[in-house]
Amino acid sequence: MVKFILLVVVTVIGFAANSTELIVTDGQVRVPMPGRTVTAGYFTIQNNTTESVRLTAVKSSAFERAELHQHSHQDGVMRMEQVTHIAIDANTSVTLQPGGLHLMLFDPVQPLLAGESVMVSLSFSNGQQLDLSMPLTEMPRR
Numbered sequence: 001m002v003k004f005i006l007l008v009v010v011t012v013i014g015f016a017a018n019s020t021e022l023i024v025t026d027g028q029v030r031v032p033m034p035g036r037t038v039t040a041g042y043f044t045i046q047n048n049t050t051e052s053v054r055l056t057a058v059k060s061s062a063f064e065r066a067e068l069h070q071h072s073h074q075d076g077v078m079r080m081e082q083v084t085h086i087a088i089d090a091n092t093s094v095t096l097q098p099g100g101l102h103l104m105l106f107d108p109v110q111p112l113l114a115g116e117s118v119m120v121s122l123s124f125s126n127g128q129q130l131d132l133s134m135p136l137t138e139m140p141r142r
């Protein structure tokens with residue numbers, strides 16, 4: 001019986017250690033509007049580790065430059081500004097989405113067609129780097 005309980009404890013600890021990871025889902029990069037060289041990317045980061053982690057840098061092989069941005073309302077006007085990092089607390093998730101935090105991508109270096117994908121690399125404060133393939137999606141019409 002004691003052996004059995006020990007086995008269960010070891011298994012649970014093993015599982016917890018195994019879940020020390022960051023998972024990115026729902027990634028997408030918008031095809032720029034015709035004539036534009038700037039566009040946005042969105043995704044959700046799930047932090048399954050026991051520590052707060054910061055997304056500190058982003059790169060894409062399909063663009064000259066990539067920045068982390070936040071939208072804010074100032075005097076009724078929607079503005080956006082670059083942020084140095086995005087913090088994801090332990091066991092929470094952060095979603096980059098239209099009107100909020102987003103990836104800002106400048107000057108594509110390759111043709112961008114809806115349905116194809118681009119590579120996006122995310123670097124985190126814990127030293128982890130995730131290289132992700134994100135589908136290109138059409139800008140919604142408004």
Ligand SMILES: [Cu+2]
Nearest residue numbers: 069080102104
């Ligand atoms: Cu922006």
